[in-house]
Amino acid sequence: MNAIIAHELTRRFDDRVAVDHLSIEVAPGEVIGFLGPNGAGKTTTVRMLAGLIAPTSGTAEVAGFRIDTQVVHVRARVGLLTETPGLYDTLPAAQNLRLFAHLYGCDDVEGRIRRWLERFGLWERRDDPPGSFSKGMRQKLAIARALLHDPPVLFLDEPTSGLDPEAATVVRDAIASLRNDGRTIFLCTHNLTEAERLCDRVALFKTRLIAVDTPRALRDQLFGRQVAFHVGRADDALLAVLRAVPGVIEVARNDSRLVARIDDPEATNPAAVRALVAAGADVRFVGEVRHSLEEVYHELLGARAGTP
Amino acid sequence: MSSATRVRALIAKEWSELLHSRLLLATVVGVPLIFVGVASANMLTVAALPPDPTGDPLPAYMLEMCDGLDGIPCVQVYLASMFHLLFLMTPMVIPSTIAAHGVVGEKNAKTLEPLLATPITTAELLLAKTVAPLVPGVLATWFGYAAWMAIAFATMPRPVVAHLLTPPWALAMVFAAPLMAAFSTLIGLMVSSRSTDPRAAQQVAGLGVLPLVGLIFGQLSGLVLVSAPLVIALCACLLVLDAGLWWLATQVFEREAILTRWK
Ligand SMILES: Nc1ncnc2c1ncn2[C@@H]1O[C@H](COP(=O)(O)OP(=O)(O)OP(=O)(O)O)[C@@H](O)[C@H]1O
């Protein structure tokens, strides 16, 4: 059974639609990136799925329980990193965690606190108030707090926004270290590199779900797979030769390169190379053209918004 | 079992935060301290007056209150009853101040959302947020009152002392004070959950003190005489009011509205 199943989830604020008929399924253990510009409705989605606010219409099941009729069970089984860490700044780090361990009804409270603080390198600072922490440390403490009760589903709402690159790397590494725990992670972000590095699949979202797939499949879907043949001198004759190879869909000439759209490069490339060589080309090397997720994002959302 | 754990954990958190807040600590310690100081200073000043400073007879309502005493000792008994009422304001002032910070403070620090994301029920949350300010408020009241009594016993003539710790006042301190504390806490909480400014919440919650001020003026002017039946009736009213306020608080406190309506 899937860890998150949303069906036509919709949320309005007065007459503004924040989330519009979102349907998505996330498998257990999957890390899914929820990518969208400011105001896309990411936080609203997370709040609905974590059982904090009710949808206007539609339903969802999270960790096996319905968010409308079984919301207390949902809350007990999800961890939530809110947009702002929301720590008690005057209370020692360990006490911040202790409160939540008790609220979630955990056993072995002190053991859990120690385990998570050690894992995120905060154990030495357990008696210090988070008010004295750096932003990256605060964020890690907040993530530790969300994980104390070992929730099968973890929601992270923009865990690295507002952090300097160094702190962001620290937090990203902490998240990467969670990947192998078998936990489902729902990661809201508008940082594309982050999504690409951490996520199995990426959902592009702007009020509505625009696309959801692996970063690679999204790229392929949009741009097709492209192969560049570096041939020294790319002329119209070589272009015609390449275009005639079965499996090659389209070819463009680009200085010393011929760039071909090929559905199945693994099957088509050998024939293409043979044809080019037979036509007298000096094939120097062959490589796949990689598009960044950023290009996909801008292509699909049609706006240069929200990239830090 | 786990419900009690959650409430206890949240109360422990509230008290730790209280100990870290200078403003709230100053309120808890300062208010009874000021009342003790004012009451003692007044009583001692009156005691130092010449036996018959004005030569006029005392008004009838004072004499009625003193039954048997006259002159300066009667004035002392009369003033003492005023200060009893002043001490009864402690459980109104302290808990409402703490409670007003209770929800608004968390809202502003953005700590409320992680809290609401836990399996804690609204009733558990409200219970913790009610008990946490109530206990220091009542304790501060009792400590202040005990300190004042100790000073009075040590410095006042015996006939005056005999009139200080009477059954109505003992009843009021033991039963009415906690009920009043609950009343002001719940008002403070409700205002707090519907407001974004702790000071505004505190001020509105402070209005809950008004009925008590009415009682003080009633007694000052001789209209009301605090008696055991009056105190018992007051306690009964407070009990009903508290129960009603608790019900109202559980209705007013909507988790979702608190997160979405006041960002
Ligand atoms: N409490 C609210 N009341 C009214 N409108 C709201 C509320 N919360 C969100 N909205 C609106 O819903 C839309 C989605 O907001 P949301 O905060 O979910 O976006 P987001 O994707 O998290 O944005 P960001 O990247 O800035 O965090 C926005 O248009 C926002 O103005």
Ligand SMILES: [Mg+2]
């Ligand atoms: Mg957001």
